[in-house]
Amino acid sequence: MALLATGLGVIPVAALGPTMGGLPRPDMEPVYPPEDAGYHSYEEMVAEIRQVASDHPDIVRLSSIGETYKGRTIHLLRISDEPDRDEGEPEVLFDALHHAREHLTPEMALSIIHLLTDGYGTDPRITAIVDSRVIWVVPMLNPDGLAYDLRGDPYRGWRKNRQPNAAGESIGTDLNRNYGYRWGGTGASADPASQVYRGAAPWSAPETRAMRDFILSRRIDGRQRIRTLITFHTAGELILYPYGYTYADRPSDMTALDERTLRTLAETMAASNGYVAQQSSDLYLTSGGKLDWTYGRERILGFTFELYPSGGSGIDRFYPPDELIVQETQRNHEAVLYLLEQSDCPYRVIGKEAGYCGPFFDDLEVGRGWLVDADGTDTATGGTWQRGVPEATNLSGPKQIGAAVSGRAAMATGRKTLGCASCNDVDGGVTTVRSPSIDLPASQPTWLRLRYTLAHTDSATPEDGFRVVIVSEGTRTVVFQDLATAVDRDGKWQRLKLDLAPWDGRRVQVQLEAFDMGAPSLVEAAVDDVRVTLP
Ligand SMILES: [Zn+2]
Numbered sequence: 010m011a012l013l014a015t016g017l018g019v020i021p022v023a024a025l026g027p028t029m030g031g032l033p034r035p036d037m038e039p040v041y042p043p044e045d046a047g048y049h050s051y052e053e054m055v056a057e058i059r060q061v062a063s064d065h066p067d068i069v070r071l072s073s074i075g076e077t078y079k080g081r082t083i084h085l086l087r088i089s090d091e092p093d094r095d096e097g098e099p100e101v102l103f104d105a106l107h108h109a110r111e112h113l114t115p116e117m118a119l120s121i122i123h124l125l126t127d128g129y130g131t132d133p134r135i136t137a138i139v140d141s142r143v144i145w146v147v148p149m150l151n152p153d154g155l156a157y158d159l160r161g162d163p164y165r166g167w168r169k170n171r172q173p174n175a176a177g178e179s180i181g182t183d184l185n186r187n188y189g190y191r192w193g194g195t196g197a198s199a200d201p202a203s204q205v206y207r208g209a210a211p212w213s214a215p216e217t218r219a220m221r222d223f224i225l226s227r228r229i230d231g232r233q234r235i236r237t238l239i240t241f242h243t244a245g246e247l248i249l250y251p252y253g254y255t256y257a258d259r260p261s262d263m264t265a266l267d268e269r270t271l272r273t274l275a276e277t278m279a280a281s282n283g284y285v286a287q288q289s290s291d292l293y294l295t296s297g298g299k300l301d302w303t304y305g306r307e308r309i310l311g312f313t314f315e316l317y318p319s320g321g322s323g324i325d326r327f328y329p330p331d332e333l334i335v336q337e338t339q340r341n342h343e344a345v346l347y348l349l350e351q352s353d354c355p356y357r358v359i360g361k362e363a364g365y366c367g368p369f370f371d372d373l374e375v376g377r378g379w380l381v382d383a384d385g386t387d388t389a390t391g392g393t394w395q396r397g398v399p400e401a402t403n404l405s406g407p408k409q410i411g412a413a414v415s416g417r418a419a420m421a422t423g424r425k426t427l428g429c430a431s432c433n434d435v436d437g438g439v440t441t442v443r444s445p446s447i448d449l450p451a452s453q454p455t456w457l458r459l460r461y462t463l464a465h466t467d468s469a470t471p472e473d474g475f476r477v478v479i480v481s482e483g484t485r486t487v488v489f490q491d492l493a494t495a496v497d498r499d500g501k502w503q504r505l506k507l508d509l510a511p512w513d514g515r516r517v518q519v520q521l522e523a524f525d526m527g528a529p530s531l532v533e534a535a536v537d538d539v540r541v542t543l544p
Pocket residue numbers: 107108111185242243
């Protein structure tokens with residue numbers, strides 16, 4: 010066995026495992042001063058999570074999401090009853106140390122790791138959580154910054170990463186201003202010398218790219234498996250929810266359902282730890298923050314916890330004495346367990362479980378794996394289905410409605426106007442779009458519910474219209490059809506509720522079809538809020 014000589018002695022290479030990027034370098038890794046020895050340096054954190062992984066091989070897997078600017082491994086733990094297998098369980102992400110000086114945050118991550126692993130098999134509540142969830146933990150996103158911070162006297166108050174900027178400019182990017190949703194707006198700086206420097210471009214920091222790529226890797230069959238997350242920061246004793254980029258409580262890129270759910274989850278967690286729940290922008294405006302991207306792009310219901318202390322000023326507030334670590338991390342255990350428990354159906358907390366936590370729900374605000382022309386047999390020459398914000402058209406009344414039912418996006422035929430009402434409507438045949446697979450339970454009847462609009466001019470015929478088709482095991486069944494007549498019909502959202510009983514216990518896909526056959530006429534259709542619900 011190859012051996013490496015290190016400052017700690019001789020470590021068999023094999024014992025390092027596949028997750029240590031590069032060699033251990035204790036001679037280079039600074040540690041905490043003796044009075045704060047209860048905190049974990051990067052190397053001590055790595056040793057601890059490796060110990061946890063080896064103590065709990067049945068439920069823990071250690072890997073990484075990538076490397077920092079200086080090549081340190083950014084570690085990732087997966088905690089689940091089947092750590093090597095995807096069971097389709099709801100997933101939850103905890104991360105810490107976007108900001109180097111926020112020393113309490115990796116301790117919070119380690120505390121969660123111990124809570125879940127030590128309690129597994131003995132505490133029924135924790136056992137149930139680990140058995141039914143996939144829990145991801147990134148304990149230190151910015152170890153480069155931490156190492157630099159620890160080389161101060163005793164600390165430097167360093168916040169950013171350690172990536173150089175242009176020659177002669179200050180070092181570092183604020184990782185929590187470098188995410189790619191509305192990057193570059195108010196609440197971040199374009200000045201490399203600033204503590205809140207946003208970076209040269211969205212995702213310019215290797216650490217945020219690693220986080221992005223990991224989160225995107227959890228999109229499976231087009232659907233994001235991570236339902237909720239907490240990103241740990243200090244300080245302020247706050248629980249923040251999206252958005253940070255705007256003061257608006259519910260801008261168009263947030264649905265009313267999600268806004269109520271985020272607020273209720275935050276308030277319930279805050280009641281358990283004595284923090285204050287508020288929208289992120291109520292603290293101050295930020296742009297390029299993690300929560301905005303994870304909600305705005307991936308619809309993960311995420312929270313920033315600003316840990317102890319609530320007050321204080323200057324950099325001392327980032328460096329509480331290590332005697333407080335246990336108290337101030339355990340203080341959040343109930344909130345963490347509560348969020349884990351609600352993550353199979355976050356809408357339960359506002360009483361919307363029956364309507365929104367069935368086998369399928371898509372508000373169509375982000376891409377979730379619908380396929381246009383899945384069979385390659387579509388004949389339409391224009392106005393094919395597109396998910397996005399529909400643009401309004403008007404020809405003797407509204408034809409394509411420029412508003413969605415929820416949020417701002419929908420599935421619409423030719424969502425852009427291209428200059429006139431009849432420039433981008435359905436023409437020349439049929440356009441189809443197919444949902445991802447939906448597994449229907451065998452034991453309970455289910456209903457397909459959606460909102461749709463169909464509009465046409467008085468030149469339409471019954472060869473034009475809108476259909477809903479169930480595709481299952483290679484067969485297609487028309488379950489709803491709205492055929493046009495030779496009248497002028499304006500766009501208007503309508504409710505549809507269809508019985509899926511014939512497919513109990515089967516795997517199905519929902520296919521939306523809009524068609525303009527025969528002589529051309531103006532035909533527009535749109536769909537929003539597709540759900541399969543239980544009774
Ligand atoms: Zn922070």
